[in-house]
Amino acid sequence: MAFKLEKVIPWGRSLKEYVGMFALTTDNFKVKILDCAGGPASFNTEMTRQGYQVISCDPIYQFRANEIAQRIQETYQTVVDGVKANRENYNWQNAQSPEQLGQIRMLAMQQFLEDLPLGIQQERYINGELPVLPFQNSQFELALCSHFLFTYSDLLSQKFHLASILELCRVADEVRIFPLLNISGEPSLLLPWVMSELEAQNYRVEIKQVPYEFQKGGNQMLRVWKD
Numbered sequence: 001m002a003f004k005l006e007k008v009i010p011w012g013r014s015l016k017e018y019v020g021m022f023a024l025t026t027d028n029f030k031v032k033i034l035d036c037a038g039g040p041a042s043f044n045t046e047m048t049r050q051g052y053q054v055i056s057c058d059p060i061y062q063f064r065a066n067e068i069a070q071r072i073q074e075t076y077q078t079v080v081d082g083v084k085a086n087r088e089n090y091n092w093q094n095a096q097s098p099e100q101l102g103q104i105r106m107l108a109m110q111q112f113l114e115d116l117p118l119g120i121q122q123e124r125y126i127n128g129e130l131p132v133l134p135f136q137n138s139q140f141e142l143a144l145c146s147h148f149l150f151t152y153s154d155l156l157s158q159k160f161h162l163a164s165i166l167e168l169c170r171v172a173d174e175v176r177i178f179p180l181l182n183i184s185g186e187p188s189l190l191l192p193w194v195m196s197e198l199e200a201q202n203y204r205v206e207i208k209q210v211p212y213e214f215q216k217g218g219n220q221m222l223r224v225w226k227d
């Protein structure tokens with residue numbers, strides 16, 4: 001089935017947020033990184049500017065910057081209003097209000113939109129969709145996946161989650177997924193089954209606390225790797 005932009009609510013995070021969400025160190029910066037479900041995050045843009053190597057993958061990269069920009073305009077207020085209606089579920093140390101959060105995210109998304117045409121030419125933004133990725137085995141040392149797997153636990157099956165994580169493990173030596181909460185801010189019920197299936201297939205799994213917590217209780221990532 002064709003991927004529809006009308007189904008996506010684009011919302012992109014910055015390099016600073018990725019560093020917190022995935023507890024990234026300066027050593028991590030130096031390896032080949034895949035940002036899967038990267039969407040309109042500015043992680044790729046900001047890392048590239050600093051001379052690091054990031055490839056982002058998302059089905060929205062089949063669309064042009066102006067089409068994605070229009071979709072951002074259409075959905076922006078709905079997202080800010082949604083956060084406003086549930087503001088007690090979030091921590092407000094960094095962004096002080098839903099409006100300020102919106103401005104921070106918009107800045108990240110604008111950087112992404114400006115970078116997209118060049119990034120497509122340079123093959124830094126690749127149109128691709130889990131659970132099958134257009135990359136070679138072990139092409140990356142680190143794969144990151146923010147706010148897609150486990151976030152949409154109510155929409156995407158446990159089989160989809162397992163197949164997607166195995167695919168990320170095929171293309172990268174280590175996989176990090178954040179957060180481990182669903183969209184309502186509750187711990188994903190899929191996590192225990194997915195972790196035990198990965199262990200049964202000889203993967204190492206670890207839940208690690210990270211220094212980022214915007215959704216209350218959302219301060220853990222899943223690490224998966226093979227010795």
Ligand SMILES: C[S@@+](CC[C@H](N)C(=O)[O-])C[C@H]1O[C@@H](n2cnc3c(N)ncnc32)[C@H](O)[C@@H]1O
Nearest residue numbers: 011012013037038039041060129130146147148
């Ligand atoms: C909430 S956004 C997260 C963007 C970014 N990672 C961040 O944290 O700022 C989720 C992204 O998942 C992408 N997506 C949807 N289905 C996907 C799939 N099957 N495989 C990979 N990405 C997908 C959407 O296009 C969207 O850009």
